Amino acid sequence: GENVEQHPSTLSVQEGDSAVIKCTYSDSASNYFPWYKQELGKRPQLIIDIRSNVGEKKDQRIAVTLNKTAKHFSLHITETQPEDSAVYFCAAKGGTGNQFYFGTGTSLTVIP
Amino acid sequence: KAGVTQTPRYLIKTRGQQVTLSCSPISGHRSVSWYQQTPGQGLQFLFEYFSETQRNKGNFPGRFSGRQFSNSRSEMNVSTLELGDSALYLCASSLGALSITDTQYFGPGTRLTVL
Numbered sequence: 001g002e003n004v005e006q007h008p009s010t011l012s013v014q015e016g017d018s019a020v021i022k023c024t025y026s027d028s029a030s031n032y033f034p035w036y037k038q039e040l041g042k043r044p045q046l047i048i049d050i051r052s053n054v055g056e057k058k059d060q061r062i063a064v065t066l067n068k069t070a071k072h073f074s075l076h077i078t079e080t081q082p083e084d085s086a087v088y089f090c091a092a093k094g095g096t097g098n099q100f101y102f103g104t105g106t107s108l109t110v111i112p
Numbered sequence: 113k114a115g116v117t118q119t120p121r122y123l124i125k126t127r128g129q130q131v132t133l134s135c136s137p138i139s140g141h142r143s144v145s146w147y148q149q150t151p152g153q154g155l156q157f158l159f160e161y162f163s164e165t166q167r168n169k170g171n172f173p174g175r176f177s178g179r180q181f182s183n184s185r186s187e188m189n190v191s192t193l194e195l196g197d198s199a200l201y202l203c204a205s206s207l208g209a210l211s212i213t214d215t216q217y218f219g220p221g222t223r224l225t226v227l
Contacts, residue, residue, distance in 0.1 A: 006154075032213055043116075043202065043218040044155075051213060089155060093214075099168040100145070100204075100216060104154035 002027040002095040006103025013080050014111050021088055021106045024072040027095030033073045035064060036089045038105075044089060048075070052094070080110045114139065116205050116219035124225045130191040133222045137184050137205030143167070144186035145216060146178060149200040161186050162208045190224075198226045 003026040013019045023033075031052035036044035050057045050064045050073065057064050061080075066073040077084055090103040117136045125131050137144050145168075146158040157170035161180035180186045184205075190197055200223050204216035 034215060036218075043220045046215055046217070049213065049215065097168045099157060099160055101157070102147075102155040 001097070002030060002092055002101040004090060004092050004101045004103045006090050006106060008106060009104065010107045010109075012109045012111060015080060015082060017080055019077045019080050019084070019108055019110075021075045021090070021108070022072060023074070023090035023092075023103050024070075025092040025101070026071065027092070028068075028071065029095040030092040030101075031094035032092070033064070033066060034091050034093075034100075035075050036091065037086045038089065039086045047088075077108075080108075082110050082112050084108060085110045116203060116217055118201075118203055118219040118222050120222060121220065122223045122225075124227065125193050126227050127193055127195060129193050130189065131193060131224060133188045133190075133201055133203075133224075135186045135188070135203035135205075135219055137186070137203075138217055141205035141207055141217075142184050143206045143208030143214075144180060144184065145204045145206075146186070146188050147202045147204065148172075149202055149221070150198075155202070158188065193226045195226050198224060200224075 006023045034049035037047045038044040061078050063076045087105045089105050091100045093100045119134045143162045145160040147155040160168040164180045175191045178188045200221045202221045204218045206214045206216045
């Protein structure tokens with residue numbers, strides 16, 4: 001089945017700096033890649049997603065890029081703010097069973 | 113539109129007992145997936161139900177089972193609880209369509225503690 005790896009597991013940045021989280025996947029049939037943000041004690045919330053026929057997608061301060069050839073996709077957060085502090089999960093869908101496969105999460109801390 | 117709801121929010125059980133967790137999906141959603149979340153292990157997929165049928169299954173022992181009702185509500189059961197079953201159990205609902213962007217929306221989770 002699909003295997004999604006996510007790096008780094010923890011990330012600390014100064015407020016205003018950029019943060020980048022990277023994920024790789026193994027199943028070339030995967031075609032949908034959402035990103036979720038989970039604040040402490042809360043449920044994961046979808047923040048952005050990308051389909052395999054798109055290379056990049058932006059939504060204000062967040063963007064996701066996808067490299068199908070290399071089978072990796074990344075989340076970029078610019079001008080980070082303390083409220084960006086959370087655990088971020090990447091996921092891949094569309095391969096075997098058409099189910100979601102999640103990365104192990106990145107704990108982002110934005111230092112004021 | 114109301115979000116995904118889960119009950120109960122917290123549970124404390126002892127080893128050997130069994131537990132049933134409930135999930136009500138977003139209205140109109142026919143797929144419900146269950147995940148186990150533990151520190152450092154991310155989201156481990158348990159199973160997915162669609163139209164009352166198990167459509168996908170993760171690598172968990174048979175002690176973990178589930179079902180879905182005709183109104184799409186789902187229950188998850190864990191029998192013979194072990195200490196390692198302590199975790200946050202999340203359910204997620206989606207339309208269940210096989211389209212590319214059939215996105216999952218998560219419930220708040222049930223925090224299970226096994227003593």
